[in-house]
Amino acid sequence: MNKKTTPDKPAKNDQSREDRLKSALKANLARRKAQMRARGADEAGKPETGDKDKG
Template sequence: MSKKQTPDKAAKQGQSREDRLKSALKANLARRKAQMRAKSDGLSAPKPAGTKDKG
């Protein structure tokens, strides 16, 4: 008893899925770039006096 979708509805759902995936990929890429910038900024900046490394 599954509903059959008309080609128009299937195309719209496929397009909306593509839009969701595209926006998720863009957000993920932006987040990863921000993480890499933060890491590179953290490596080049000197550590404040009195801090100890854990480990």
């Protein structure tokens, strides 16, 4: 019952995993940048009401 459990192509699997992680990170960063730009545009369009200093 001696079986070898070594993967056939470890280098390719590691490389593809790194590629997937890189692309996911890049997509996430782009999405977050777009979100911050949208929030900035929304904030610029709203007038300030000064609700903070009531009281």
